Amino acid sequence: MESSVPDPLTAGLSAVPVPSAPDRPSLRYADIGINLSDPIFRGLHDNHRRHEDDLQHVVHRALETGVRKMMITGSDLEQSKAAIALAREYPGLCYATVGVHPCSAKQFETHPGGESDLLRQLKDLVVKGRSDGNVTAFGEIGLDYDRLHYCDKETQLRTFEQQLELAIELQMPLFLHSRAAAQDFGALLSARLDKLPKRGLVHSFTGTMDEMQHLVSLGFDIGINGCSMKTEENVAVVKKVPLERLQIETDGPWCEMRPSHASAKYLIDAPKLPKAVKKEKWSSECMVKGRNEPCAISQVAHAVAAIKEVNVEEVCEAAWRNSLHMFGLGEESPSTNGNPH
Incomplete structure (x- = not known):
């Protein structure tokens, strides 16, 4: 059942031209991992302005593709605030997460008020944002031993x-x-399972088959994007992710799907993306080369469907149902149809 939250296609997005009802795509997507507050979506590349602010065009392309929900990642205190600000700007379409990414965890030591004050501010953001309907998850949190140069x-x-x-x-x-x-990641979660009834999503998953199956056995969903399908080993893992534990994302502006990835051969039936041009030749109608966007979630879905040898409608509806069940995203929880969440 639909809630009373405004439909992003008909309300709250006056600055963004949206497709009319007859032109709306039949597939619907929830991009549950999108860094929409990154300055690159405002035309700033490496802190230098390369073109005009084109966020509204990025949002429009997403809507035209069938994106109906976007969960904007909070990677530290300031980015969490920025994600919430966008959720307020695009009600019914955008929602925010709040947390500090492991690569930014040094901020706990450098925060002017110390660790306890940073935790307090994160808590305040969640409490207020959840009350307003803008904050739907705690994160992005976890561990990253690939990039210990950012944080020990x-x-x-x-x-x-x-x-x-x-x-x-x-x-x-x-x-x-x-x-x-x-190992450390799983141990910390396993020790708290009884206190985490809502579980959560391990996003941008690139782990092994055993790691995926262990997380699924603990009750966590698996987030798949372009980086999740780079290698043949990745593809084998995606094939085995249960549909009832699958969610999809772009993780834009990163994790774009590339011709060199193992996933490329599964895109034969995928819709073509808008033309991409170099940032120096920016046009409002075009994507920017090297900058992933929410509209590219259609390719993620089609690749997953081809890998799993099921139709794309089945993938899209399973992912949509799982995302709404776990995060709400302004909707009443849909029927689970046997989903063991």
């Missing part, structure tokens, strides 16, 4: 535990990150 292992472990405890206190579903840290 000890700090990551401590701050992950602190944020998990805060998520338990707030009873929020988790938006999780794990890279080369499966």
Whole structure:
């Protein structure tokens, strides 16, 4: 059943031209991992303005593709605030997560008020944002042992535990990150399962078959994007992700699908993306080369469907149902149709 939240296609987006009802795509998508607050969507590349602010054009292309929900990633305190601001700007379409990414965990040590103050501010953002209907998950939190040059292992472990405890206190579903840290990551989650009834999503998953199956057995969903299908091993894992535990995302402006990826051969039936041009030749009708966008979620869905040898409608509806069930996204929870969530 639909809630009373405004339809993003008919309300709240006066600055964005949206497709009329007869032209709306039949497939609907929830991009549950999109870094829409990144300055690159405002025309700033490496802190230099390369073209005009084109966020509204990015949003329009998403709507034209069939994107109906976007969950904007909060990767630290300021980015969480920025994600919430966009959720307010695009009601019914955009929602926010709140948390500190493991690669940004040093901010707990450098925050002017110390760790306890940073945790307090994160809590305040969640409480207010959840009350307003803008915040739907706690994250992006987790562990990243691939990039210890950003933050050491000890700090990551401590701050992950602190944020998990805060998520338990707030009873929020988790938006999780794990890279080369499966053992510690799984152990910290397993120890708290009884306190995390809403579980969460391990986004941008690139782990092994065993790692995926273990997370699924713990009750977590798996987020698939372009980076999740780079190699043949990745593809084999995606094939085995249960549809009732699958969600899809772009993780734009990163994780674009490329011709060199193993997933490329599964895109034969995928719709073509809008033309992409170099940022120096920017046009409002075009994507920017090297900058992934929410509209590209159609390719993620079609690749997953081809890999799993099912029709794309089945993938889209399963992912949509799973995303709404876990995160709400302004809707009444849909029928699970046997979904064991």
